[in-house]
Amino acid sequence: DAGVTQSPTHLIKTRGQQVTLRCSPISGHKSVSWYQQVLGQGPQFIFQYYEKEERGRGNFPDRFSARQFPNYSSELNVNALLLGDSALYLCASSLLAVDTEAFFGQGTRLTVV
Amino acid sequence: GQSLEQPSEVTAVEGAIVQINCTYQTSGFYGLSWYQQHDGGAPTFLSYNALDGLEETGRFSSFLSRSDSYGYLLLQELQMKDSASYFCAVLNDYKLSFGAGTTVTVRA
Numbered sequence: 001d002a003g004v005t006q007s008p009t010h011l012i013k014t015r016g017q018q019v020t021l022r023c024s025p026i027s028g029h030k031s032v033s034w035y036q037q038v039l040g041q042g043p044q045f046i047f048q049y050y051e052k053e054e055r056g057r058g059n060f061p062d063r064f065s066a067r068q069f070p071n072y073s074s075e076l077n078v079n080a081l082l083l084g085d086s087a088l089y090l091c092a093s094s095l096l097a098v099d100t101e102a103f104f105g106q107g108t109r110l111t112v113v
Numbered sequence: 114g115q116s117l118e119q120p121s122e123v124t125a126v127e128g129a130i131v132q133i134n135c136t137y138q139t140s141g142f143y144g145l146s147w148y149q150q151h152d153g154g155a156p157t158f159l160s161y162n163a164l165d166g167l168e169e170t171g172r173f174s175s176f177l178s179r180s181d182s183y184g185y186l187l188l189q190e191l192q193m194k195d196s197a198s199y200f201c202a203v204l205n206d207y208k209l210s211f212g213a214g215t216t217v218t219v220r221a
Binding site for chain 2: 004033035040041042043044045048050055056058090092097098099100101102103104105106107
């Protein structure tokens with residue numbers, strides 16, 4: 001069975017640009033969450049979507065937005081990129097609305113120059 | 114908000130036992146999770162404790178005391194492949210809040 005897949009795996013963008021990251025959850029999982037992981041730190045929660053509805057949002061600026069599609073895949077958009085947005089962006093899917101067991105993708109490594 | 118504290122680094126030899134402690138402050142607590150992450154890899158789920166007590170899964174065990182806002186992950190019979198970062202994470206209604214992680218280095 002395929003795990004959580006994210007694309008692209010690596011990305012280099014210039015300050016001020018916009019980026020879209022994609023995530024396909026494990027088949028049958030209806031919950032998708034996004035996390036940002038800066039080198040040397042733990043993942044920081046950005047968004048959770050369940051059944052296409054936003055259930056929670058972390059302490060990130062409005063430049064960050066996301067959505068979940070009818071097939072439960074998800075996109076994370078970041079506008080007006082800053083150097084500080086450089087990080088590993090992780091997507092996690094779970095069967096339940098509450099992530100008692102979250103399955104993470106390999107992440108998208110975003111570098112802003 | 115949430116805050117979690119765990120040691121930054123632990124070093125041990127193959128075959129040894131390591132305990133990683135985690136203390137937390139949070140509201141809306143559902144449970145405590147543990148994740149393993151190898152360099153360049155995805156975090157992988159190890160355990161989840163919703164109730165007080167010890168949960169054992171093979172060489173790994175996890176403990177929770179809700180009254181003390183404390184938990185630990187116990188790694189037994191350490192192997193070289195256990196060298197990784199280990200994160201405790203508090204689960205509330207809709208999110209996992211992760212600690213900064215503990216880097217475990219296993220020496221031969």
